[in-house]
Amino acid sequence: MQATKELLFKMADDALIIGHRHSEWTGLGPILEEDIALSSMAQDKIGHALALYTILHEQFGEADPDTLAFLREEKDFKCCQLVEYPIGEYDFTITRQFLFDHAEILRYELLAQSSFEPLARLAKKIHGELKYHVLHANSWMRRLGHGTDESHARMQAAINSTYPLALGIFEEGPFEDELIEQKIFPGEKKLQQMWEENINELLGRAHLHLPSVSDATVGLGGRNGYHTEHLAPLLEEMTQVIRMETGVEW
């Protein structure tokens, strides 16, 4: 039970925080369609977070979704560090989206077979929605990878610096064996392996490549509640309204 909770919390927190980051493009997108795309994906992600927090609330007796999303301490968040970074420029935003959503769509594909029925059902639904997110990232990766010398160089530089952070997605929690044994989730190692295969192929088609990573500790810590300096200010901003008057009805 603790194992499933841990899994749900990290997935929900990832979705909430990257959703919040995507929403920071609203009104600032480089073209109108992109403004809409990032805003729509933000809405999807926050909806996914809500659905996961709802399972925690209904099946495990955790607090209601709003409390879980907005009133926990920073150290209680289990999101990976990748999702915490500010949006930066479009090269980083697209690269992060590409690396994150390819892991995400595979995670939900695996979870569609989970022995934990409420999660399996939700996973089937979210998997379909994520196809749009992955296609969005793929098309920009291809376009910018094949674009000008500058766009190519910037995307490669973004991949070089973002890939090590993305490895933090697969940081293992304390219940990995239990999740695998009980067929709840086949484990981060398996997910990472599938992910590497997919992104390697797609990056190759975009004339881009993965860097070699020498420092394997980069990007780790989030799953244990150790975050970058970027998460606290984000939570501060995200919870400004709810903290003004907790429990108010809208």
Next chain:
Amino acid sequence: MFTEAEIKTIGREEIIEALKQVMDPEIPTLSVVDLGMIGDVKIENNSVRVNLIPTFTACPAIKFLQQKIREKISSLGFENVEVIKDTSITWNTDRISESGKKKLEQFGLGTPQRHGGNFSLEDIEHSKCPHCGSSNTTMNSLFGSTLCRSIHYCFDCRQSFERFKPL
């Protein structure tokens, strides 16, 4: 008000008929019945329990629709009306009825093709133009003005259009 005898004659059919007047707030020509959002309907004496199958996970209209459905069924004379979110059924666009698809086109939206539960890249990219019926179209953006729409362009009638995207 209705007499008890009258209420007892109101069955599932009548309730479904009434729910055809509960419209999606984002596509006001389309009802919750057209969308295939209505699951089990249980009637017991003065009480009704309706299962509502949510569409997109992040659809903001779900609470609004629960409220509208409650009001509609209460207006038929039932005292206790419960509308519960049913997540045991995974909604997909195959659940939209044929008449629902016609209404989408009349509203100016392209329609999703049937895909049997697993849609492909092809399904996402190719839409018939709702204005002239041409298949000579291209997708401009995966995301549109609401979560359930994408943006396309028709080379034959040279119009942009939105489409209810396959899910």
